[in-house]
Amino acid sequence: MNLRDDWRFRGLVQQATDDAVLDRLSAGGVTAYIGFDPTASSLHLGSLLQINLLRRLQLAGNRPIALAGGGTGLIGDPSFKDVERPLLSLEQLRANVEGIRAQLGRFLDFSPGAGSTQALLLNNADWLTTVPLTEFLRDVGKHVTVNQMMAKESVKTRLDRDDVGLSFTEFAYSLLQAYDFVRLNLDHGCTLQLGGSDQWGNITIGTDLVRKMTGHVVDGITSPLLLRADGQKFGKSEGGNERVWLDATLTSPFALHQFLLNAEDATTPALLRFFTFLDHATILELDGATRTAPQKRQAQRAIANAVVELVHGGDAARQAERAGEALFAESIHDLDEATLLDVVADAPSSTWSKSELDVGVEAATLLVRCGLASSRAEARRFLEQGGVYVNNVRVDATTRVDGSAALHGRYLLVRRGRRQLHLVVVA
């Protein structure tokens, strides 16, 4: 199975400047890059598609370059954004780039042993923050017309609006990204840029600029954006606006596993193809399982296990799966102490003195102190709506919680809604 056929099967290519570039990737020896925005200290689940592209092409014998946008991050990509983005501080960016650097090692082989396919991690701050403005405008800006930049779909949305503008700073962003490609081409022989389909405009400005400045013909490929059935972007946590992160301290392996397990049926074919390295036969089989026995959620299980294993390792994947089963399929009262602690390992916890629980705690107070409600008013609301459970038993506003129901004499598992957990340990 060569890369071309695999990528076709998985539907990883949305647009390409030249169809033959897939053949070149299949043959190996190409140097290709993807830029990552250092807007946070961790990559998020949505980036996994891009990270996997680099991993896939490295496995096929090419050299991947992960480019951290330490320089472009100072500006902020306006593509398809409807408002100006807040600027990040230099220190913040530096910290974020470090965080991302640490994560990528899990997915790409950066060791010298990889030879000509050894992955590189570069930071465009290294050249963007040092190039003199006048030089940049003469050598780079001369090659790009404002007309063509304004014609890009990605900035049109902003130009057409009458309530917000587009600052010159953000407008100039794509020029910086294009210049990255020039540097990578000259310094590292990079001939291909990949990205999400929202990057098509930026990428083609880059390929044009490289040709004009160096005479080298280079290419661009975009991958489809992963969307939910309702058209929303994929990767925000269960309902909330919280992103699903790849950093275990921001999104626990259990939470990541649960998130993927809950993926709606319609997105599983895409998730299988974009996020996993399962072989084609297995993927087709799981597609079929979703159609014939959706309630078993075999595809979701396979995705959750594969992704957690890829991101956090096999042990984490197995533990997350076991925890989910214990929490949702078995009675919590039947769990032995070790398993119980395992199950709630990811959940926040607090230690309470035996004496204060002996008196009994008002349910609303309990919720606020556990951080499951942000105010007493909200806590009362949850209680009235029947969304609060202690040890999987629903409680109401009149309940005074005491230690008598504690599991193994010392654990109270407080739950709000479907899956917001907090463990109270009685000491």
Add this chain to the structure above:
RNA sequence: GGGCCGGUGCCCGAGCGGCCAAUGGGAUCUGGCUGUAAACCAGACGGCUUUGCCUACGGGGGUUCAAAUCCCUCCCGGCCCA
């Protein structure tokens, strides 16, 4: 620098002196149904020591018994002109 328009709760957006914690939509949350889905249905959605009180409609000041609503001023955004 000049002219015009605008800044309302997480977002969009009504309100334009009292009946306003502020219509509506979206997002979110909780419950129901279900497959720990989606869709759908119902409810909630500033806070508190909750028959009431406090804080809020860009900031500050003022008029008034009473202001998100009127006046002054400052800040911010958009459009047009220079």
